[in-house]
Amino acid sequence: MNRRGRVSSGTAVVFLHGSYGQSKTLLQNATEWYCVSNISAGKQEGCVYCPKGWKHFQEKCYYLSADKMSWPESVQNCTGMMGSQLVVINSKEEQEFLFNLAKEVSTKAFETKFYIGLAASESGQWQWVDQTPYNKAATFWKPGEPNLLFAEKCAAIHVKGKRDPNTYSNWNNVLCFTSCYRICELTVKYV
Structure with missing residues (x-):
């Protein structure tokens, strides 16, 4: 590990402590993992790590893709990236973070969609x-959505440019073969 708090090499190796005090080796196909200070109750307790190019928020690392795929391909792609998954949004704070992150990378298109x-x-x-239970009260659908459920069975965050104010009302259901960007999530790694 160098002074900037990142692990560098062709393959990153980070030693972690398992639940029974056993050391585990995290061997991932990433070139760099970045240390994010882990501050709890006002004292620093080490680092949490996210792969290079991923963004940290609370206990997760997030990746916004630069290419588009269908929903099934997006599921498979995220799972193949260090065991991550397509994002599961569990709180208003997480929704706000992801929407603002998506606005930063949105394209010049009228609307950018992220599975x-x-x-x-x-x-x-x-x-x-x-398999997190679906709680309709904790969702962020656009007004009138989801609609056309007989055909549009996959959900995406829609961003209408960098100035889109619809932080909490931007989910839309789309046809699952639609090519969209994707947001993958991975639990942070502790050291």
Whole structure:
């Protein structure tokens, strides 16, 4: 580890402590992991790590893709990136963070779409990719959404440019084969 708090090499190796005091080796296909100070009750307790190019918020690292894929391809792509998943949004604070992050990278297109880990089953029941229970009261759908549930079974955050004010009302259901960007999430690594 160098003085900037990052681990560098062709493959990053970080030693972590397991739940039974055993050391585990995290071997990932990433060139750099960055240290983010872990401050608890006003004292620094070491670092949490996110891969290079990922953004840290609370206990997660987030990756916003630069390319577009369908929803099933996005699920597979996120899972293949260090065991991450399409993002599961659990709070208003997380929604606000992700929406503002998406606004920073939004394209010049009228609307930029980012897949999240929410899709409807054949019966029309919404389901998160990690099986977190779907709570309609804790969602951020655009007014009138979700609609056309017989066809549009995958959810995405929609951003209308860098000045879009719709922080808490921007989810839309889309056709799952639509090419969209994606947001992957990964739990931070502690050292």
